[in-house]
Amino acid sequence: MSFFLDSFAAAGRLVWALDPELFTIVRVSLSVSCLATVIAAAGGIPLGFFVAYGRVPGRRAIITLLNTLLALPTVVIGLFVYMFISRRGILGPLDLLYTQQAMVIGQVILIVPLIAALTVAAVSRVDERYRRTAQTLGAGPWQTALVVLREGRFGIAAAVISAFGRVISEIGISMMLGGNIKGFTRTMTTAMALEYDKGAFTLAVALGLVLMAISLGMNVVFNLVQGRAGR
Amino acid sequence: MSLYQLEHLTRAYGRRIVLAIDHLEIEAGRMYALLGPNGAGKTTLLNLLAFLDEPTTGSLRFCGKPVGSDRVERLALRRQVVLVDQHPIMFSTSVAANIEFGLKIRKIDRTARQRAVQAALETVGLERYRAARAHELSGGETQRLALARALALAPTVLLCDEPTASVDTENQAKIAALLRRINTEQGTTIVFTSHDRLQAASLAERTVVLESGRLTATTYENHYACTLDETLVPPRLVLHGQAAIPLTALPAGLQPGQTGRVAIDPTRIRLRTGAPTEATECPGRVVLLMAEGAQIRVTVDIGVLVVVLLDRERYRAQRPAVGDTVSLGFAADALSLAQPSA
Numbered sequence: 001m002s003f004f005l006d007s008f009a010a011a012g013r014l015v016w017a018l019d020p021e022l023f024t025i026v027r028v029s030l031s032v033s034c035l036a037t038v039i040a041a042a043g044g045i046p047l048g049f050f051v052a053y054g055r056v057p058g059r060r061a062i063i064t065l066l067n068t069l070l071a072l073p074t075v076v077i078g079l080f081v082y083m084f085i086s087r088r089g090i091l092g093p094l095d096l097l098y099t100q101q102a103m104v105i106g107q108v109i110l111i112v113p114l115i116a117a118l119t120v121a122a123v124s125r126v127d128e129r130y131r132r133t134a135q136t137l138g139a140g141p142w143q144t145a146l147v148v149l150r151e152g153r154f155g156i157a158a159a160v161i162s163a164f165g166r167v168i169s170e171i172g173i174s175m176m177l178g179g180n181i182k183g184f185t186r187t188m189t190t191a192m193a194l195e196y197d198k199g200a201f202t203l204a205v206a207l208g209l210v211l212m213a214i215s216l217g218m219n220v221v222f223n224l225v226q227g228r229a230g231r
Numbered sequence: 232m233s234l235y236q237l238e239h240l241t242r243a244y245g246r247r248i249v250l251a252i253d254h255l256e257i258e259a260g261r262m263y264a265l266l267g268p269n270g271a272g273k274t275t276l277l278n279l280l281a282f283l284d285e286p287t288t289g290s291l292r293f294c295g296k297p298v299g300s301d302r303v304e305r306l307a308l309r310r311q312v313v314l315v316d317q318h319p320i321m322f323s324t325s326v327a328a329n330i331e332f333g334l335k336i337r338k339i340d341r342t343a344r345q346r347a348v349q350a351a352l353e354t355v356g357l358e359r360y361r362a363a364r365a366h367e368l369s370g371g372e373t374q375r376l377a378l379a380r381a382l383a384l385a386p387t388v389l390l391c392d393e394p395t396a397s398v399d400t401e402n403q404a405k406i407a408a409l410l411r412r413i414n415t416e417q418g419t420t421i422v423f424t425s426h427d428r429l430q431a432a433s434l435a436e437r438t439v440v441l442e443s444g445r446l447t448a449t450t451y452e453n454h455y456a457c458t459l460d461e462t463l464v465p466p467r468l469v470l471h472g473q474a475a476i477p478l479t480a481l482p483a484g485l486q487p488g489q490t491g492r493v494a495i496d497p498t499r500i501r502l503r504t505g506a507p508t509e510a511t512e513c514p515g516r517v518v519l520l521m522a523e524g525a526q527i528r529v530t531v532d533i534g535v536l537v538v539v540l541l542d543r544e545r546y547r548a549q550r551p552a553v554g555d556t557v558s559l560g561f562a563a564d565a566l567s568l569a570q571p572s573a
Contacts, residue, residue: 129316129318129319129320130320132283132314132316133316133319134332136281136283136309136312136313136314137313137332137336138309138310138333138337138384139332139333140306141302143336147322150323151322151323
């Protein structure tokens with residue numbers, strides 16, 4: 001028990017002292033995950049919206065495919081992307097392996113299906129009467145689509161937050177494509193795994209605390225925004 | 232002037248024809264009630280009139296011009312007609328923003344928008360809710376807000392799908408008064424669906440009755456599900472299981488126990504003040520009197536509401552008043568079994 005408490009106390013001191021190594025790791029994690037989330041949202045939201053709202057042929061097949069991709073393990077994505085960007089891969093000349101860009105690519109592939117699938121669910125839940133109401137009030141096709149998008153905004157925001165949570169806590173892609181290089185591609189999860197291997201729990205626990213705080217913070221902000229808009 | 236002209240119009244979903252209208256004209260500036268049982272095609276017809284849907288076959292003309300499939304043309308037409316749903320849905324914004332929506336789309340400038348929003352809110356008596364969230368309003372208020380949202384756009388035609396079906400009595404009266412005001416003061420053509428025959432009789436100048444997707448009458452609303460009871464003398468036609476009218480002759484095509492639909496011509500019903508003195512008369516109570524051109528519309532409650540149209544001479548001879556007991560006689564030629572489509 002004392003070991004557990006000692007680790008937490010030491011971790012707390014590390015966070016309190018704004019430890020440079022800790023904050024470099026957090027900064028790398030946040031920058032990679034935020035960029036991946038933004039790129040994936042830019043692709044996944046329109047894709048999901050189009051599938052849910054438009055009269056797309058093969059809609060059911062696309063939704064099944066998206067749902068299947070949700071279960072794709074991070075190591076499988078890491079492996080496939082590795083085959084493309086390694087020296088012998090077709091993207092080898094771009095020299096992306098063990099860079100933050102490689103991690104972003106892998107993470108985008110991981111969460112585009114997640115954002116798209118959750119956007120499909122969010123937009124499908126929007127009452128059909130919104131579309132009819134917008135049309136009868138004189139809205140054109142784009143204006144009608146925007147109304148439906150606006151009414152599904154909280155579901156879509158929840159999709160983006162879930163996706164961010166997925167990438168900031170994943171380890172397979174970061175390890176295989178980033179290489180866990182100190183100060184460059186070392187993220188919270190890869191650092192925690194390394195510290196665990198070394199038997200040094202203090203930094204690992206400190207990073208775990210930061211990770212949970214980030215997750216909590218994002219959900220609190222989302223709930224506040226949702227509550228204010230829903231009042 | 233005819234605003235809408237429907238000729239040999241059908242709407243089918245797959246092989247199922249849900250609406251088949253040979254001829255229907257809707258005149259500008261009038262108020263129409265669209266009656267019929269559930270599944271009769273009322274909402275389908277409203278969607279067609281609102282240009283939200285297209286007929287499968289036949290022609291639909293608006294202001295004398297045929298309505299085509301061109302998207303731009305249909306959008307322009309949609310901006311002249313507003314449909315208010317039975318359960319209207321509000322955008323998740325403020326009351327004022329909901330009303331502003333259609334005005335913004337029409338690129339009305341901000342000052343004019345604010346004026347129109349205020350005027351619409353005052354018309355429906357919701358001005359104190361201007362800044363409130365639209366989703367916080369009650370059912371009746373939501374229905375009035377939906378009307379305000381439509382009125383702000385000053386439409387040529389206002390279509391209402393059962394506007395008073397899901398609101399309390401107080402709001403029903405407010406909405407009915409509002410529809411009458413919009414029709415008389417602004418000259419807006421109004422078509423509303425209803426199951427309430429009394430409301431239809433009191434509000435609308437014309438009544439359109441749909442039965443299994445077909446137009447069965449455009450001048451009256453005496454349409455009932457019926458069964459024949461031959462065990463009594465004289466035999467009786469039981470309307471909606473609630474009123475039995477004595478028959479002078481058996482209608483052709485209806486077997487005892489079998490359920491059919493009957494239409495009763497309101498101009499051929501005999502009306503006499505006082506309790507029945509003959510076995511072929513049926514007692515009732517007058518619930519509504521309305522002048523309708525050269526005729527007087529008398530709505531009589533005999534267990535179901537029956538509309539009787541009297542010319543002024545016949546009316547003067549009897550002078551029925553609201554609340555009076557009257558006797559109705561149904562001649563054989565007043566009854567016709569409806570022949571809905573299969």
